[in-house]
Amino acid sequence: MLSQRHRIHILAHGLSYGSCEWHLFPVAAPPAVSAEERPGPARCPVGRRELGHDGFVTERASAGQPNTAPSAVSPAVSPIMLQDARLPGGGQARPAGGPLRVSAKAGTFTESVIREMTRLCLAHDGINLAQGFPDFPCPAELKEAAKAAIDADDNQYAITWGAKAFRRAIAAKVARTYPGWTVDPETEICVTCGSTEAMIATMLALVDPGEEVLLFEPFYENYGPDTILSGARPKFVPLHGPDWSIDEAQLRAAFSDRVRAVVINTPHNPTGKVFTRAELELIAELCQRHDALVFTDEIYEHIQYLGPGGHIPPATVPGLADRTVTINALSKTYAVTGWRVGWTIAPPAYTAAIRKVHDFLTVGAAAPLQAGGAAAMALPSSYYDSIVTDYLERRDLLCGALAAAGFHFRPPDGAYYVMCDTRSFDPDGDDVAFARRLLETVGVASVPGSSFFNEPAYGRHIIRFAFPKRLDTLRAAAQRLAILA
Ligand SMILES: Cc1ncc(COP(=O)(O)O)c(C=O)c1O
Numbered sequence: 347m348l349s350q351r352h353r354i355h356i357l358a359h360g361l362s363y364g365s366c367e368w369h370l371f372p373v374a375a376p377p378a379v380s381a382e383e384r385p386g387p388a389r390c391p392v393g394r395r396e397l398g399h400d401g402f403v404t405e406r407a408s409a410g411q412p413n414t415a416p417s418a419v420s421p422a423v424s425p426i427m428l429q430d431a432r433l434p435g436g437g438q439a440r441p442a443g444g445p446l447r448v449s450a451k452a453g454t455f456t457e458s459v460i461r462e463m464t465r466l467c468l469a470h471d472g473i474n475l476a477q478g479f480p481d482f483p484c485p486a487e488l489k490e491a492a493k494a495a496i497d498a499d500d501n502q503y504a505i506t507w508g509a510k511a512f513r514r515a516i517a518a519k520v521a522r523t524y525p526g527w528t529v530d531p532e533t534e535i536c537v538t539c540g541s542t543e544a545m546i547a548t549m550l551a552l553v554d555p556g557e558e559v560l561l562f563e564p565f566y567e568n569y570g571p572d573t574i575l576s577g578a579r580p581k582f583v584p585l586h587g588p589d590w591s592i593d594e595a596q597l598r599a600a601f602s603d604r605v606r607a608v609v610i611n612t613p614h615n616p617t618g619k620v621f622t623r624a625e626l627e628l629i630a631e632l633c634q635r636h637d638a639l640v641f642t643d644e645i646y647e648h649i650q651y652l653g654p655g656g657h658i659p660p661a662t663v664p665g666l667a668d669r670t671v672t673i674n675a676l677s678k679t680y681a682v683t684g685w686r687v688g689w690t691i692a693p694p695a696y697t698a699a700i701r702k703v704h705d706f707l708t709v710g711a712a713a714p715l716q717a718g719g720a721a722a723m724a725l726p727s728s729y730y731d732s733i734v735t736d737y738l739e740r741r742d743l744l745c746g747a748l749a750a751a752g753f754h755f756r757p758p759d760g761a762y763y764v765m766c767d768t769r770s771f772d773p774d775g776d777d778v779a780f781a782r783r784l785l786e787t788v789g790v791a792s793v794p795g796s797s798f799f800n801e802p803a804y805g806r807h808i809i810r811f812a813f814p815k816r817l818d819t820l821r822a823a824a825q826r827l828a829i830l831a
Contacts, residue, residue: 455571459797463781467791473823475744476791478615478762480681480814485729488680491721495714504713507701508537508689512716515723516689522727527662533694536701537716539708541645541675541688542568547707548641548671548690549576549607551699557606559641562592564765564798564805566615566643578606582800588756590619594628601632607639608632610660613646616765616798616810618758620650623658630665639696640670645688648679648730649737650760657760661691668693671700676715678762678814679733680722685715737762737813740820744813747824751831762814765795768807771830775806784809789826 463476474481507513513531520529529535538544545568553559555577561569563582573580583600586593608629612621633640642660650656661670675688688711690700704710744764745757753766772780777794785791795808813820 451574454574458567460567460793463785463791463793466782466785470785470789470791472785472789472791473819473826474791475811475813475815475823476793478678478812478814479683481819482681482814482816484681485722485725487721487725488676488682488718492714492718495717500714500717502713504537504710504716506705506710507697508535508711509713509716509720512537512720512723513689515720516691519723520691524659524662527659529691530694534691534697536690536692536697536704537711537719538688538690538704539711540677540683540686541643541673543686543704543708544673544675544688544690545569545609545641545643546572546575547700547704548673548692548696549573549578550707551703552639552641552671552696553578553606556604558602558604560600560605560608560638562609562611562614563800564616564795565609566611567797569609569611570800580800581605585614585617585619587617590614590617590756592625592628597628597632601636601638603636605636605638607641610640610642612642612644612660613650613657613758613760615646615761616763616793616795618756618761618763618765620652620656620760621658621660623663626658626660626663626666629660630663633669634665638669640666641673642670643673645673645675645678646761647674648733649762651734651738651741652759671696676719676722679730680725681814682715682718685712685718687711687715687719740813740815740817743817743820743824744811747820747827748811750824751827762812764811764813766792766809766811768809772807777806777809781809788829790823 460477464474466472467474467476504512510531513535516535516537517529517531520527536544536547538547549559549572553573553576557578558581559569559573559576559578561573561580561582562585564585565582570580581600583592583597585591610621610626610629613619614621629640632638640660644657644659647657647659659672660666661672671690671692673688673690676685677683677688690697692700741757741762741764745755748755748764748766752770753768754770755764755766758764768777768780769775777796781792781794790811792809792811795805795810796802797805798808798810799805815823
C-alpha cells in the first residue's frame with residue numbers, strides 16, 4: 347500500500363486550526379532501481395558525470411555498511427548513504443578543452459533547476475508554484491522607508507558590512523525575539539546581498555580547500571555549489587521521511603576531524619522540517635567533539651506552524667553560540683525576495699573574515715533598501731503572528747487541493763513548500779518529465795525532486811510545490827490540479 351490516511355491536527359500558537367485528512371509519504375521500502383534505470387546526473391546540482399573523467403571520486407561512508415551504490419529511491423526510506431564529492435586539483439593536469447573550456451568548479455554543478463522551471467512556466471503561461479517567491483505585496487512600512495531613503499538621496503555605498511542603523515535594528519530584533527541572545531551590531535553582523543551571498547561569503551571565509559562540509563539531504567540547491575566554490579567537499583547526510591528526522595548513527599559516522607562545518611536549514615526547504623532541540627543538541631555535541639562550525643540558514647524563521655518556541659535558532663543551543671554563523675534575510679519574512687538584502691550573525695573573529703570576503707564579492711547591499719530593512723526590524727510582534735495565520739491558510743488550501751488531486755505528502759511544519767510523492771501518477775519515476783507534463787497539460791509549475799538530492803534517483807518520485815501565493819492564485823491552481831483527481 348502506498349499511503350496511509352491520518353487525521354492531522356494543526357496546532358499553532360496554542361490554537362487548533364482544524365483537522366484535515368491528508369496522505370502521508372509511504373513508509374514501506376520502495377523497489378530498488380538498477381543503475382540503468384536511474385536518471386542521469388545532468389540535473390544533479392552537484393553533478394558527477396562532468397567530473398568522472400578528471401579525478402572526481404564519489405565515496406559512500408556509512409554506519410557499519412560497505413561502500414555501495416544506492417539501491418533505493420525514496421528519501422522516506424533512504425538507505426544508509428553518505429556521499430562525498432571530491433574535486434580534482436592538487437597539481438593535477440588541467441582538463442582538456444579548447445577556448446570554450448570552463449573552470450573545473452563551474453563544471454561540477456548545473457544551472458538552478460528551480461529558476462529554470464520559472465522560465466518554463468512563463469513560456470507556458472502556467473501558475474508558478476515552483477519558485478518560492480510571494481505574489482503578494484510587502485508591508486507598506488518597508489516601501490515607505492526605502493522610498494524615503496531614495497528621496498533623501500541615500501544613493502551611495504553604505505558601510506560595506508551594513509548601515510549602522512540596520513545592524514542596530516537587526517540586533518535589537520534578535521534580542522526581542524529570542525530573549526537572552528545578544529548580538530553586538532558593531533562586531534557580529536555583516537549585511538549581505540540576500541542569504542545567498544551570506545552563505546557563499548561564509549563558506550569562502552571560513553572553510554579551506556580539502557575540508558568537508560556536511561549537508562543534510564534533501565537540501566536547498568545552493569549549498570552544494572557553495573561548498574564546491576569554496577574548494578571544500580560536500581558530504582551528504584540523509585534526512586528520513588516521513589518526518590525527515592536525522593539518524594543519529596549516520597550523523598555520528600559522517601563526522602570526523604575533516605569536517606569543518608555542518609549546514610542546517612531550519613525551517614527546512616524543501617521538506618518543511620523544523621529541527622528539534624534534541625537534534626540540535628546532538629549536532630552541538632558532535633561539533634564540539636570535532637571542532638566544527640554550524641552554518642544555519644534561518645530564512646524561514648518566522649514561517650513555522652508549531653507555535654511559539656517551535657523554531658530554535660542553533661546559536662541559542664548550549665555549545666553552539668561560539669561556533670555558529672546564523673544566516674538570514676528580508677526575502678521571505680517580509681516578502682521582498684527581489685531586494686537582495688540579508689545578513690550573517692557570528693562571533694567577531696568569524697564576522698571579520700566574512701566582512702572581508704563580502705567586501706570583495708559585492709561591496710555591499712543596496713543602501714536605500716537597508717533603510718527598508720531597518721523598518722522591517724521595527725515591525726511589531728503582531729506582524730509575525732499575522733504571517734503565520736496567513737501561511738497556515740495558504741498551506742491548508744494547497745494541501746487540501748493536492749490531497750484531492752491524489753498526491754501523497756506530509757504537511758510541512760515550517761517554510762512554504764509541500765514535497766509530494768508522485769508514485770500514483772508516475773510509477774516509473776521520472777520527476778523531470780512529470781513536472782514538465784504537469785506544467786504543459788495542467789498548467790501548474792512545480793520543481794522536480796531530483797534537484798534536492800545529490801543522487802537524482804532519490805528524488806525521482808518527488809515534486810515540490812511552493813505556496814507563498816495569494817489565495818486566488820492557489821484557488822486557481824487547485825482548480826487546475828482537480829483535473830488529476
Ligand atoms: C533555504 C533557502 N535559503 C536561501 C534562499 C535564498 O534567499 P535569498 O533570496 O535571501 O538569497 C532560499 C530561497 O528560496 C531558500 O529557500
